[in-house]
Amino acid sequence: MTTTELAPLPVGSGTTSAAVTVRGLTKRYGGRPVLAGLDLDVRRGECFALLGPNGAGKTTTIEILEGVRPRDGGDVVVLGEDPAVAGRGWRDRIGVVAQGEGGGAALSVRETLDHFAGYHATSRSTAELLSAVGLEESAGVRVERLSGGQRRRLAVALGVQGRPELLVLDEPTTGMDPVARRRFWELIRELRSDGTTILLTTHYLDEAAELADRVGVLAGGRLADVAPPDELGAALRRQSTVSWLEDGARRRVRTEEPGAVLRDLLAVHAEVPGLTVTRPGLEDVYLRLVGAVPTAADGDLR
Amino acid sequence: MTAVPTSARPAPPSAARIGLSRVGLELRLFFRERQQVVFSFAYPPVMLVIFASVLGADERPGGIPFAQYFLAGIAATGIMLTSFQAVGTAIAGERESGQLERLQLLGTPPVAYFAGKAGQVLVTAAAQLALLLPVARYGYDVPLPADLAHWATFLWVAALGALAGTVLGIAASALPGSATATTTAISALAIVLQFFSGVFFGFLELPGWMQQAAALFPLKWLTQGMRSAFLPEEAGAFEVAGGWEHGRTALVLAAWVIIGVMVCMRTFRWRRGEG
Structure with a gap:
């Protein structure tokens, strides 16, 4: 809006x-x-x-x-x-959590945090950082032996260290x-x-x-x-997709007024098999915004 | 904009403080790299043993035993390897692994980073020489510097040479290409410099153009300065200039350090590619 x-x-x-x-x-x-x-x-x-x-x-x-x-x-x-x-x-x-690596690989997590604390005007304590990112138990482990996810957590700790x-x-x-x-x-x-x-x-x-x-x-x-x-994508979100089976094939209609489509359908058919009305989720909106899905509303994939 | 009540945040720590803490960090990292430690400390004595065993009977101009002449060269080479080669290689690797990117994001002053490298080099070069000299003295009867003045020469030449080598290493680390390519280029340059600078052969035996090329780089002056500390006074007559040229040695090495740092502060890259 x-x-x-x-x-x-x-x-x-x-x-x-x-x-x-x-x-x-x-x-x-x-x-x-x-x-x-x-x-x-x-x-x-x-x-x-x-x-x-x-x-x-x-x-x-x-x-x-x-x-x-x-x-x-x-x-x-x-x-x-x-x-x-x-x-x-x-x-x-400014604190940055970059995609790259931290300090020397041969340093332990605690040594890394202790060292970089000295680069800031004001720093969070190493103990506070270790607990915030859940690395207390790996504090003595060298960075080269950390898993990918643990390294990311260390990077996060370094990013917020300087408040x-x-x-x-x-x-x-x-x-x-x-x-x-x-x-x-x-x-x-x-x-x-x-x-x-x-x-x-x-x-x-x-x-x-x-x-x-x-x-x-x-x-x-x-x-x-x-x-x-x-x-996000307010205009896109207003469009619902009405989908049903007709003669064994799936039909789809995208509309801003699903009620009207349903009334028309029910006026013709007594029963509408496989009827669904879907509104786009964040993912649908996103995909359409970045142009990955031009127009089709993939009701079947949901 | 003036109304922004930016919380009274103190200034970040000074470059000197960060530099000092980096010296400690660099030393810790250096001594955890076992291969590097073994190579740095074993290379000079091993080279001395090899060359002295093969050429020990030779004499250099002025009747100086080969081992005595060679000690000056190998001491200079050791300093060059721990400064120029090790620093250049290390920086290229740190850049590739993204460690320098972290330092850049933290606003690390380049000069603080350089200071960390220089401090580490001074300490390791001192340890390296402390290992080499006893081997030469007790294994090959090479006399150590004759008096306090010669020891002083030895110390200032070693320190200035190590610093100049560090600066050269920082400059070389900016060579384009991957860390592997940089390492190869630096190793090649180190080998060429050793031959040009009269480490293995008498400097006088080299062709003139080689002598002149070598005079542009610190290793030649470092080696010459080392000879002035280890060889008897008369041997100075066999130098190109007919003397030890202490003034010029100090000038060239100091110029390398000062001008080099200023150039490196401008050309230093924290990341691969642009920047």
Whole structure:
């Protein structure tokens, strides 16, 4: 309903409530445009999920926001500063959980956390971090002997160690088992309730639905839509699919007025075999937004 | 924008403090890499034993026994390997595994990262020399530096050489390509430099263009400085310049350190690819 999110605000306006403001961001790799005039707003204190298929530019976007990748054009303001020129004080206010690895592989988990504590103006204690990500029992284990999921948890601990105002997470739960994932979600909710702004990319729609106040879908180098998870793709959601069997074949009709379709059907047939009326879920909306499913509503797959 | 009440967050720790804590970290990581430790500490004595066994009867210009002349070269080479080669290789690996990316995201000042490497190199080079000198002294009767002045020369040449080698390693780690490719290039460069710089042969026996090429790099000066600490005063007459050139040695090595660090701070890459 509220599409005001998409209306660009001028840079600098209302910065007290904006953690991230992006206008017309462009980036190309060897002539191939990855970001084509991206606009993005993340408010202070919210959890924003950036969704998109592989190669859509999610990682590129957040690396530009982190100030570790140069941009080709556009305006970017993160926590009041331009990431391309901001200094260490600014960087210390941002926590990042990247896809890459942490400290030296021959260090134990505890040694890694103890060492990196010395890089921040203010740090969470190692004991607090170990328990928050559930690595207490692996504290003495060397990083090289950790499983993929445990490494991800260590990366999360390192990301939140410096009590960041803005936490940026690039596919944080990839490789985590379901228990670790739940625990991670819990941690993110706690951080959010403490006032930390959270920007995450994810492949998992359930994760976005679970955590995010708002979801942005990145497709074709721009945001295809921005909305709370259950309002995403409002126009698409209004379309229901009515499906039934007729002469042994399945018929489908997509409509905004399923009631009218049903009335017509029942006027002709006494009984309608295999009748279903489905509304698109988050996944259907997402797939259509990123253009993976052009028009067909796959009622059969549900 | 001025109204943003950014909580009174103190400034992040200074580069010096991070550098110091990185020295401790680098040393811990170094000593956990068993192969590296064995190679660094065993290579110079083993080379000394091999060369002294084969060429021990030879004499260098001025009637200096081969082992005495060679000790200066192998001490310099050992320092070069623990600084230039080990540092260049390590950085390329850390970049590839994403460890440098983490440091970049934490806002680590490059100079603090360099300081960690330099500190680790100084400590390991000292340990390496402390192992090599007794082998030369008691195994091959090589006299140690004659007096306090020669010991002082030995120390400043070793320290400056180790720092210059570290800087050269940091610079070489920026070579394009994978960590494996960088490692290969660095090893090749190290071997060529050893021959050019008169580590294995008398420097005077080398062709002039080789001598001039070597003079651009720290190893030649490090080796020459080491000879001035280990060889008798008269042997200076057999150097290219007819003397030990302490002033020029200090100048070249210090220039490598200072200019090198400034260049590296600009060219240093935390990630593969652009940046």
